[in-house]
Amino acid sequence: MSKRTQWFIGLIGLTAALLVSWQWHPSLWQDHSPAYAQTPAATPVPNPAASPEAPAPVPNPAAVPPEPPAPTVATLPLNSVPYTDPGQRFQVGILQGYxxxxVAGVPLFESPLVQLPDNRTIPAGAVAYTVAVRPRATDAPLNVGALGQVAIDTFRNGENFEVGAVEPLGTDAAQTPWQGTLTTGSKTEPMQGMxxxxQIxxxxxxxxxAATEAGADQLPSVAQTLAPTLQAMAAEG
Incomplete structure (x- = not known):
């Protein structure tokens, strides 16, 4: 196991003791903004001497450039059999070659050494992923903000850990981009991920x-490929 992957595996270990007794309070992340009463606007007094306003120009649809199509993200091949949690709590896909x-009961999947056509190499472990589980006291649906807060609470002790905007993934999931750093001895390198x-x-x-700079280009494909494979254990028929 490379040192860079210990960065977030260690974070899961730091929170392991908290996960046993952690209680959910979904209402903490619901919108409780006060409803402000609106003051009626004063009725304007017409001025006969005022000239009539010129009509607003009608926009020409042909003059508005179309939005560029969203870039496509290629999915990656998966092993035919996903990883199955020994505790029967979840399953997740295994990327081919990973x-x-x-590690301490936590699954860890690391990318292989990749030889590029220009003879450059992407070192093994440049991309890695793992799964953590947090218990819930209720099955009440969580909104996108609550799901993003779970991600922050779980990994906030990471070195220079910062997150971007939380986005929904369907009706039961969310994704949160993040960045941080890894210090090994006197060397510090940036890390990023998703x-x-x-909720199940x-x-x-x-x-x-998680990825180092060498594996950053693979992040969108890795995240998009793995997201739908993260599921509760299928019931045996």
């Missing part, structure tokens, strides 16, 4: 994807 490991949070009965699943 090395699966278990956190996918999905009794729990919230948290998929953390």
């Amino acid at each position: 090395s699966p490991n278990t 956190i996918i949070t999905r 009965p009794g729990r919230v699943l948290i998929l953390m994807v």
Whole structure:
């Protein structure tokens, strides 16, 4: 296991003791903004001497340039059999070529060494992902902000950990981009990634994807490929 992947595996270990007794209060993240009463606007007094206002110009649809199409993100191949949590709490896909490991009961998947056509290499472990689980005291639906807050609360102790805007993923999940740093000895290198949070009965699943600069280009594909595979265990028929 590379030192860079220990960055977020260690964070899960730091919060492990809290996860057992952590209680959910979804109402803390609901919108409780006060409703302000609106003061009726004063009725304007017409001025006969005033000239009539010129009509507003009608925009020409042809003059508005169309929005560029959203860039497509390629999905990556997966192993035919997903990773199954020994505690029967969740399953997640295994990207082909990634090395699966278990560290202190936590699954860890690291990218392989990649040889580029220009003879450059992307070192093994440039991209890695893991899954954490947080228990819930209620199955009440969580909004996007609440799911993003779970991600922040779980990994906020990371070195220079910062997050971007939280976005919904369907009706039961959200994604949160993040960045941070990893210091090894006297060397500091930037890290970035994506956190996918999905609510399932009794729990919230948290998929953390992390990458160094060498693996940053792979992040969108890795996150998009893995997000739909993060699920509760399928019931055996």
